[in-house]
Amino acid sequence: MIRACLKYREVGIVYDGCREDPVKERADMKKKIIALFICCAAVAGIGIFTGCGGSDRSDKTDRADTAADLMADISANQVQADADLKGPGRTAVTDFAVRLLQNMPSEDNTLLSPLSILCALGMTQNGAGGETLEQMEQTLGMPCEELDAYLYQYLHALPKSDRYKLCTANSIWLRADEGLFVEPAFLQTNADQYGADIYEDPFDDGSVKRINGWVKEHTDDMIDGIISEIPADAVMYLVNALAFDAEWESIYNEDQVRADVFTKEDGTQQSVDLMYSEEFGFLRDTHASGFLKYYADEEYAFAALLPDEGTDVAEYAASLTGERLQAILQDVQDQTVFAAIPKFTCTYSVDLSDILQAMGMEDAFDPERADFSGIGSYAEDRIYIDKVAHKTFMAVDERGTRAGAVTAVEMAARGAVMEGETVYLDRPFVYMLLDCEAKVPVFIGVVRDVEQ
Secondary structure: OOOOEEEEEOOEEEEOOOOOOOOOHHHHHOOOOOOEEEEHHHOOOOOOOOOOOOOOOOOOHHHHHHEEEEOEEEEEEEEOOOOOOHHEEEEEHHHHHHHHOOOOOOOOOOOHHHHHHHHHHHHHOOOOOOOHHHHHHHHOOOOOHHHHHHHHHHHHHOOOOOOEEEEEEEEEEEEEEOOOOHHHHHHHHHHHHHHOEEEEEEOOOOHHHHHHHHHHHHHOOOOOOOOOOOOOOEEEEEEEEEEEEEEEEEOOOHHHHEEEEEEEOOOOOEEEEEEEEEEEEEEEEEEEEEEEEHHHHOOOOEEEEOOOOOOHHHHHHHHOOOOHHHHHHHHOOOOOOEEEEEOEEEEEEEEEEHHHOOOOOHHHHHHOOOOOOOOEEOOOOEEEEEEEEEEEEEEEEOOOEEEEEEEEEEEEEEEEOOOOOOOOOOOOEEEEEEEEEOEEEEEEEEEEOOOO
């Protein structure tokens, strides 16, 4: 049991306040780096699943047998969210997506899931304070509480049917370690706002299977997992899963798919299958034109913007703002568009650490300045973000679209760095016992091999 003496009530999780001194007999831990991973997996495929109900799996039993479900008999608190989904929050989310895109390397295909990244960093932000919190709020585009409320309302308002669905699920996995203290408010907020399941797990050989099984279950088998091993010093995982799976409103017929040529920016050509159709949602910008192709019931759509001839796609993307893109997407013209979409798949991975720092989240990555005291503690170590990894996948074909994404916020804990020299006796050394009055060695020796 983690040293927070978990107790429960019908509306959520509270702590009894019987935490022991986490520093006692742990002075040697101050210089040890403790990896603390917050991993957010997001997956999109053909439909939304709230609860991501996958097929019946034995890993549910495995998890129940070994990982204690701390939310098994309780529910999160009810949230009164009054976010305006068509208000400033929408533009802020779009602006965050545009700024992310503009900071991506421009040499290859790029595919991001801003919603996945926002959910991941939104949960992380609930444990931030001081300048760290201010920088995260500025980078993500809105105050922490407003982002929580917006995401809560947005995700709960998503439409679904037999032909399209989007599911979201969240979980927090805690190492069963008495040295770990997690702030109750941090868990409660993520349980309330993100509906997070909370598990206490031994982080043993079976934990990878259990966590990856949860991911697979809540992404309808589209992602097998997000971790390959659990380091000995990992103490927490926060996992967000998203899955999208939708059919086109009008599925392409065989005669609408024809072999054609795709010309790359360097002029080289490649053979592709293009899917031709007539659409009725025209998009126009100063230096680009595009269209919407709707999925079933027109609840979701595929949107494309093609820069004008002679306009570089990277330059065009760099010219966008969230407000401008929102205006383009709002001004859909009811005009016939003769459209063609290539059948394609795309996989993409990127470390967002440097990008997010360039966007303003500097302190969060600095072990000297980061303030994540709201998450908790491990001995006296300071928690900070060490890495934000993002991976995505998308497949577009005659029937619809499947897409997946994984966002992992890896956090570490490190004690405050003190001024002075560092001497680790981790190689052969000379030693003495001194007479402190005369300052002469009573014993002197050399250690070349440590015998214990």
